[in-house]
Amino acid sequence: VAVPFDALTMKRGKTLNAREACIDVEDRGHFSTHVYSNAAGRRRYRLYVPAGSHGEQLPLIVMLHGCTQNADDFAAGTQMNVLAERHRFLVAYPEQPQQANPSKCWNWFKPDDQHCERGEPSLIAGITGQIIAAHNVDPMRVYVAGLSAGGAMAAIMIDAYPELYAAAGVHSGLPARCAHDLPSALAAMKGGKRCAEAGSGLLPKKPLIVFHGDSDATVHMRNAAQLVRGFDAQPDDGREQRPADAGRRACTVSRLVSANGIDAELWTVHGAPHAWAGGNARGSYTDPTGPDASAEMLRFFPEHPQRR
Template identity: 30%
Template sequence: MNLKPTASNLSGLLDEHPEKPPQGINVDSKLRAGLNLYSRERTYRLYVPEGYDGSKPSALLVVLHGCHQTYEDIQQISGFDALADREQFLVLYPYVTSYLGYRARQCWGWWVKAHRTRGRGEVEDISRIVEQVQQEYSVDPSRRYICGLSSGGAMAVNCLVAYPDKFAGGASVAGLAYGETPSAVKGSAFSIPRYHSLPRLCAVMRKNLAGATPPNLLIIHSDGDQVVSEKATDNLEQSWKQVAELDTDASEWHIDGETSGTPWSLHGYTSHDQQRLVRLRTSEFPHSWLGGPEGQHSSPDAPCISELIWWHLNASATRELGEVTPRKDTLLQEAS
């Protein structure tokens, strides 16, 4: 069976925004530095939705901020809190907090080997934060997801590769492929990005997956992005596709649509009723979070990606388990 969303349903989803502001509570906490050399003390915030019931295991969505942002910034512009109230899931906002060495302000070190390798650095600290939250709140281990913007999008990709057993799926907004370097980011109007070859990216990804299958991934990018290029996003898509062997194990589909006058396209690979790899392309918007409330690095007039992210992660990553029926599950319909 070839399963894919329909253009009309997707257009409605991308045009949907929360009807009321968040009503839950913020819980700010700290993680102590771990034993590995690159671990640091981290600050993080957990959003607990209105009506949270600790007797029922909840999904957990980790959301990573981009450069020049804090966890408060990404919390403001992503719009996930109001969505969490409606859908009843926990939202975790880690903060890079501090770091060694030179990097753009408040960037995750997504390109540093020590920070993208299981058991070390920032990916390990993010994993430990998840474990710490699970000690205090009821989390469904089959519904742990991660996403992020820019450096946070790249770090979300790193976490999926380093901990495929911890995260059922993820989303990268203006992020990069696992194993890329800062040269893949356009630093100025005069710089020329340089990228690793696809075989090299796939080799590094396979090595760090250590035989595991890559989790489901949603990639989001606008062609107006002057920081992360279309080529960088292509490398992320193609490396994921090759390592997950989707050429032989999935049906491919493509949908074009328009939401509030903004054209978009969605390209995906479906296997065993799961959307394994999906890419949303849209136009004209800068390097930013799309469709959320106003704030730093936000494009509020764009299609609402938080709704798409939650639907993709919750609907596709849990479909085989048969334990959860997402509210938007009807988007996945049999194609003609």
């Protein structure tokens, strides 16, 4: 019997703290490099498998880095390998090569990279499927998350492959298909018209947890609001104000539910820049003073396995 995420399913407010995990776990688990290819191209990815798994059925989180980053940088900043070792899950980091984008951004703004069975989504889904087959992953507990361009691609993945991913985490990202070329991408990042139109009239397909800094000068906060546009506030605990405390930024947490019963959370981090909240300074684009986005995603994901 699989016991995914160990003790990660906990009450709201009782979250793990990645910054407390100061040990280097990567010499205990296995952090390896792999390659996946299909008609759309070839991508390298890194995979962390916790020590002693021996075929145990575990969850998988697919982490999509932001521009200029790579797998090792993103792993260091989010501390997901530390949490994976402690709480028993696999974590994969697909990498975008410079040949595909000069800044190593996922091409979330290109029509050929926005749909099922095409372009980069097919490569990321293929990587996911390859890991599921090779490592006896629990198919009911497969998740995707990302930062910035990776967050935008995570939104595309959960929309294009709802049968593959149970839930998504989008940090400082944008809605699926809110742009069709580089000029429209830059406009969407500024919170322009295409951002405002994204997702209009569509019911959400999967649970979503969104983080965004309201001082983000790279991707406007309006994009976070559009990501959860199809959700309404829950009547009992729709909004929670968390004051600044113990060196952490204040934030507003909105808990939402769609008309078709899908949950979402929106974390607005006050004064935060374009960076992973609560991240480790060993990685780029991290804000160690923010709420712990990694821990909160790991609380949210186990609450939302794939619906049968």
